[in-house]
Amino acid sequence: QGSESEQYAYCSLAEIQAQTEQKQHLIQVLYAFENYYVDEDKLTDFTYEITSSRDQPPFNLTLCAYESGEKIVCEILYNPNVYANEDIVQMLARLEHVLHALAANPEMKLSELETITEEEKEQILGAINDTYLPYAKDKTIPALWEEQVANTPDATAVVYEDNHVTYDALNRKINQVAWALRRLHIKPDDRVVIVAERSVEMIAGMYGIIKAGGAYVPVDPTIPAERMRFILNDCKPKAVLVYKTTIETDLPTINLAADKLWEGQDENPEQVNRPDDLAYIIYTSGTTGQPKGVMLAHSGVVAMRSYLQEKYEVTQQDNVLQFANYIFDASVWEMTLSLLLGAKLTLVSQGVLSDVNSFNAFIKKNGITLTLLPPQYYLQTDISGLRVLTTGGSAANAEMIKKAGSGTRYINAYGPTESTVLATGWEYDGESDIPYPVPIGKPMSNTQIYIMDDMKLCGIGVPGELCIAGSGVAKGYLNLPALTAEKFIENPYGEGKLYRSG
Structure with missing residues (x-):
């Protein structure tokens, strides 16, 4: 041997x-x-x-x-x-x-x-993370929405196929949903599940839940019944909204397709929320395979709105594509960029999304100016006329930045659901050599980014665990205290929580 x-x-x-x-x-x-x-x-x-x-x-x-x-x-x-x-x-x-x-x-x-x-x-605790931008810390999503309605009541808020709805008309629909939920005694931090097809009613349902005072929990109508049961058992909702779909439950259910709902009272209900109340819960699959309910507050959306307003310079002439499935937090980005800043939100059907030629024609016909797309999807398209293209969800590359062309601003956005959609952004200046790999950029306003080794800061350029602090960090995971303790810790470098994203 x-x-x-x-x-x-x-x-x-x-x-x-x-x-x-x-x-x-x-x-x-x-x-x-x-x-x-x-x-x-x-x-x-x-x-x-x-x-x-x-x-x-x-x-x-x-x-x-x-x-x-x-x-x-x-x-x-x-x-x-x-x-x-x-x-x-x-x-x-x-x-x-x-x-x-x-x-x-x-x-x-x-x-x-x-x-x-x-x-x-x-440098890390100072210049790099000096991201303060004033925002309405004392306000909630309904407060900002109602201010926008008062400013632009006759502007188009949402378009879906042949249905064009103004800010004032959408607000009345939202109020009708909110009043129906108030009659079911929905109050702050109560959860309401919504299972809906893409539609104006879907938007009215989500904002209606928030206006009632509760937090919406979006569920895809096509998921297996077992997963749907898990989400219902986990978030313990007080009510369910449905639109053109069915769900097995004994909970009080409001059908957004029922004519009677849209005949109810439509004036603004009294606002009952505080900034740290829950606004929505999004379930992510997580590494364990067991869905985790991420709890997001009004304050994170309000802070993100200020960042989007400054970064994208949104005007009433902008038309935002509602591309994302509402079970993903990119949909929150889309609604915030449009409905809370006075622009138009254009919904696209699943049929159009699944055919690239139809999608190209849809973008051109509707005059979309702002959109957030997954990189691989964008590479298949042939679209133009965008004022700003944002990609997120997976790594960007030089090919897609070149494809965007000189007339379109390009932004690479990064952020886990646990930090209210966004954490960082990188914008191509249109002239320099495109770096490889394309960076995820700098922390967005009112957000701090730290690279850490356990609880110690890493030096610049030293690999470590990405940790996020700031106004957008989630309140934690629903019904997962052990995991919450591991992922959400007290921020050793400032106020609030730190999210360890790995």
């Missing part, structure tokens, strides 16, 4: 790489400590010199350290196609910081080691 294994006693790196899928990319970083043994009695004049080919380094990064008298000398050889000079300078500064920390406390655990310098900490 010994002789059989002898052939494996030495295997060169080139041989190992040849056996792998990654080939020469298997190892990108090399660290070498040159600690040659010297017998001073026999060889007192030993010297050595580090030599290397600087034409094409075999590794992207090689760190070589050796002793010289009382010092340790470090040299870095790097591939300039991968690392910029400033990256290397920053890396060396961090290495020096770490070595000083270890020299000061040789017994410390690696887990206790902070890789961030004081200057970086000041």
Whole structure:
């Protein structure tokens, strides 16, 4: 057996790489400590010199350290196609910081080691996360909606196929739903499930639940009955709204297709919500496969509205596409960008969405100016005339940014449901080389982004866990206290909660 294994006693790196899928990319970083043994009695004049080919380094990064008298000398050889000079300078500064920390406390655990310098900490906690933008902290979604209705009562609010509804008319529909729910004693933080097909009634139903004082829980009519039962058992709603669909439940049910509903009282009900009340709950599948109900408050939507107003410079002439299924929080972005800022919201049917040619024609015919699309969907389309294209949900690439063209602003948006739709944004300036990978950008207004290693800040450029703080962070997960404790923690760098998004 010994002789059989002898052939494996030495295997060169080139041989190992040849056996792998990654080939020469298997190892990108090399660290070498040159600690040659010297017998001073026999060889007192030993010297050595580090030599290397600087034409094409075999590794992207090689760190070589050796002793010289009382010092340790470090040299870095790097591939300039991968690392910029400033990256290397920053890396060396961090290495020096770490070595000083270890020299000061040789017994410390690696887990206790902070890789961030004081200057970086000041920059991260200061300039990078100085994102304050005034917003109506004391207001709720119904308050902002009613102000918008008063400002633009006769402007078109929602369009679906041949149905064009003004702000005033939509408000009356919303009020009719709200009054019907008030009669069922819906109050703040009560949950109301809505199971509806795309329609003006769907929008009126969601905003009607919020105006009644409750939180809407959108459920896809096509999901398996077992998952629907789980959501009903988990969120324990006080009522259910349906539109052109059915649901098995003993709960009080309001049919949004019933003529009688739209004959009810339609004046504004008294506002009962506070900013920290629940506005909606969205179920995400999560890594466990068990759906998690993410609880979002009015305050996050109100703060996001100010950001969208400043970023997108929305006017009454804008036409926002309602692309997302309402079970996803992108639909909240769409409604906020339009209904709370005086623009038009145009709903598109599932039939049009499933045929690219129909979709292209729909965008042109309706004069859509603002939309949020998944990158892969956008790449299949051939649309023009957009004032701003936003993509989100998965990674962006250079191909789609070039496709957007010079007449359209392009924004890459990122954010988990747990931070009220958005956390960061990156806008292409239209001139520079498109970076690879396309970044997710800087924190949006009233949001802070930290890269952390457990509870310690990572230095700039050091990988870690993405953590989000700010006005949009969710109240937590419904009925999952253990998971809430793990994912939502008190923000060590300011007020409120910190969401660890991984």
